[in-house]
Amino acid sequence: VLMSLTIDLDQYPTYWTLTLKGDLDYGECAGFRMNIDRILKSAPHAAIVDLRGLEYLDSSGLGLLLSLSKEYGAEGGKLVLVTNETVDNILTLTRLSGIFTTSASMDEALAIIDANSPATATVPHTE
Numbered sequence: 001v002l003m004s005l006t007i008d009l010d011q012y013p014t015y016w017t018l019t020l021k022g023d024l025d026y027g028e029c030a031g032f033r034m035n036i037d038r039i040l041k042s043a044p045h046a047a048i049v050d051l052r053g054l055e056y057l058d059s060s061g062l063g064l065l066l067s068l069s070k071e072y073g074a075e076g077g078k079l080v081l082v083t084n085e086t087v088d089n090i091l092t093l094t095r096l097s098g099i100f101t102t103s104a105s106m107d108e109a110l111a112i113i114d115a116n117s118p119a120t121a122t123v124p125h126t127e
Contacts, residue, residue: 016042018035020054
């Protein structure tokens with residue numbers, strides 16, 4: 001029995017978080033896509049997708065995560081996935097673990113974002 005998916009999008013000054021709980025399958029992708037489009041449209045400096053509450057992820061959900069990563073990265077955004085064992089196993093099986101920046105906790109995700117934020121990043125000076 002598939003659990004329905006709940007999606008929460010929280011907007012903070014320096015980053016947004018997208019929290020998914022339940023099962024992300026083809027039937028739930030429309031709602032997920034709408035939230036992705038909001039992120040891409042507003043292009044916050046960084047986004048954290050919290051997948052710790054996910055029990056199931058199919059190829060359509062994975063495809064959306066990939067497109068978010070690609071499109072968002074192209075705009076200079078920083079994307080971090082907070083994963084659980086289920087999600088980690090799927091990323092490993094599909095050989096996608098190297099494509100995403102992943103973390104085990106929200107604190108770790110924030111640390112990754114902070115390390116890459118414009119305020120602290122050193123930009124090489126070019127003449």
